[in-house]
Amino acid sequence: MTDFEQIRILDNFYQTSSFFPVPVVLVSTLAEKGQTNLGPYSLCFPHLIARESKYAMMLICREDSNTAMNIKRTGVCALNFIPDEKRYMENCVVLGFSGETTEEKMVNSIFTLMPSMRPDNGNGSNYPEVVEESVQIFECT
Ligand SMILES: Cc1cc2nc3c(=O)[nH]c(=O)nc-3n(C[C@H](O)[C@H](O)[C@H](O)COP(=O)(O)O)c2cc1C
Numbered sequence: 001m002t003d004f005e006q007i008r009i010l011d012n013f014y015q016t017s018s019f020f021p022v023p024v025v026l027v028s029t030l031a032e033k034g035q036t037n038l039g040p041y042s043l044c045f046p047h048l049i050a051r052e053s054k055y056a057m058m059l060i061c062r063e064d065s066n067t068a069m070n071i072k073r074t075g076v077c078a079l080n081f082i083p084d085e086k087r088y089m090e091n092c093v094v095l096g097f098s099g100e101t102t103e104e105k106m107v108n109s110i111f112t113l114m115p116s117m118r119p120d121n122g123n124g125s126n127y128p129e130v131v132e133e134s135v136q137i138f139e140c141t
Contacts (some may be wrong), residue, residue, distance in 0.1 A: 014042070024092050026080040026111065027059065028128040029070035031102035036113055036129040038106065039067040040092035044079060057140060066102055070128075078116065079138040080131035088133065 010016040022042045031037045043060035057079060061068045071077050082088050091110045116127035118139060130137045 024082065024089065026082055026092065026095070026131055026134075027061075027067050028078045028080060028113075028130060029067050030074050030076070030126070030128045031066065031070060032073070033102075034126075035102050035106065037066045037070060037102040038080075038095050038109055038111060038131070039065060040096045041067070057138060062098065065098070075141055076127050077140050078128055078130045079140060080111075080134040081136045081138075082111070082131060082134055 007017050014022060023044070024040050024042055025044050027039045027041050027044070029037050029039070039061075041059060041061060045058050046056075047058035048054055048056035059067075059071075059077075059079075061071075067077070082092075087110065091108075094108050095105055097105070112132040113129040114132045116130055116139060118127045127139055130139070
């Protein structure tokens with residue numbers, strides 16, 4: 001006899017019907033007017049792990065999100081690995097409502113933005129700002 005219970009499976013099952021931990025990264029990208037956009041994403045994994053100088057991450061991302069459109073336009077993003085603290089996770093939910101512009105959502109961000117240490121991306125624009133509270137940051141092209 002086990003103590004297992006049946007769980008109703010809802011959309012976004014890995015968040016709504018699951019109890020195992022998933023990571024949350026804050027992806028920073030550059031909006032059209034140059035403002036940094038922060039989007040919370042769980043589906044972000046190591047992808048190419050052993051090719052000389054060609055290391056890669058995979059991000060599974062709604063195609064009309066600010067993040068996807070900004071990456072396609074600028075070719076750059078930063079993956080900000082933030083600490084697992086309740087206030088940060090709560091703010092990730094606030095930053096995760098779909099359909100908000102960068103200007104609308106970023107007034108509600110509690111994260112501290114600081115400039116990238118890379119001066120330019122060789123692509124005509126800068127790297128997005130990064131999140132100071134992070135434990136580690138991957139700046140990606
Ligand atoms: C904790 C958390 C994890 C999320 N993970 C993903 C994900 O992996 N892929 C995705 O497409 N959307 C994910 N979302 C939803 C996006 O954050 C949402 O589409 C949001 O509008 C993206 O912001 P952006 O438009 O500024 O990129 C997640 C939301 C939260 C709160």
